[in-house]
Amino acid sequence: MSTSSREAVPTWGWMLGVSSWLVPVFFGPGFAWIGFFIVGAVSRRGVAYVAGLASGILGFTIGVEVWGGFTDIVAAVVHLAGIVVALALNPAWLRTLWERRVARTDKNRPAAWRRAEEPAATASARPARGSRRSSKRASKPAPPQESNRLAESVGATSADLLQTSEPAEPVDVQTASTDEIADLPGMNRTKARRAVRARTKQGGFVSVEQFGEAAGLQPHEIVRLRSAATCSPRPRGERRFGRRVDL
Structure with a gap:
């Protein structure tokens, strides 16, 4: 393996x-x-x-x-x-x-892989330096064969190198809707509905791990979920006051 x-x-x-x-x-x-x-x-x-x-x-x-x-x-x-x-x-x-x-x-990942994972937005926002010729050379994408060799050297596929952007903000499983939960890694609409039912029954989740277990995710799927989801504190129940009656 x-x-x-x-x-x-x-x-x-x-x-x-x-x-x-x-x-x-x-x-x-x-x-x-x-x-x-x-x-x-x-x-x-x-x-x-x-x-x-x-x-x-x-x-x-x-x-x-x-x-x-x-x-x-x-x-x-x-x-x-x-x-x-x-x-x-x-x-x-x-x-x-x-x-x-x-x-x-x-x-222990190679430094080449860490450079390949840098978001494209960061590279595009960096101010251009040097001559026009060097700018064109820097903006030119790597040849497909070179990208494939880089992916194979670290045990990935070339499709992984195309994933250059991350979600702007993690999804809060405490308040997210069924559609938002269904878009998370490892989730679908069936698992999302199951998680929402568990959230309603329990009054909320205490952690992303509890959410993943309620949705029926495997251990490795819960690990992947941590980068895309967060869990805010469980909402407190409504405080009720009784009326004292003197007998």
Whole structure:
């Protein structure tokens, strides 16, 4: 798999490999704590440490048969609970590792790619210097073959080099309409309507991540969404005052 900074979508192989920490959890309470402690140590999530500690203690009590005749029942319940907690933690785990991967590869990008990403508006606004001949040479676009070679060298396509402008202002998912939300990366009208219904039911979102999860986006799609969306503070409910009656 390419490690280019332009790799915007994780492959199934990458997600399956990163999700391999679930294997000890599926083996039972006696091994589940290993997977939880791996997640806690790498992502530094306190809930993973708590789940690992609880799983280890309960697995030990099951192994020494503290529960007597209820040992099998307790083992089944603990096993099922561990699987549910692990599956709930895995999306955040994938998102954390993918963000680190993108940040690491972006930091090591070639300088040529960073120059190619500069907005065209900045280049056009720069005052012209030198002779008329040099101005024409500077404004002349790069040949298509050279652009393609540059894109291939960083693992992108030539279409990515044509995206020279960014949205003037990120979309506020707290107040945006269905049409505005549908235009965001990874969204469509079905997901936008789902997000608006969740926003109305919950009284607003607390973060872009909560919005993305409510819309049903994948972890890598939520990462892409952060550059185009923002989330203002949740509106406070109407304050009501009661009338005191003396009896």
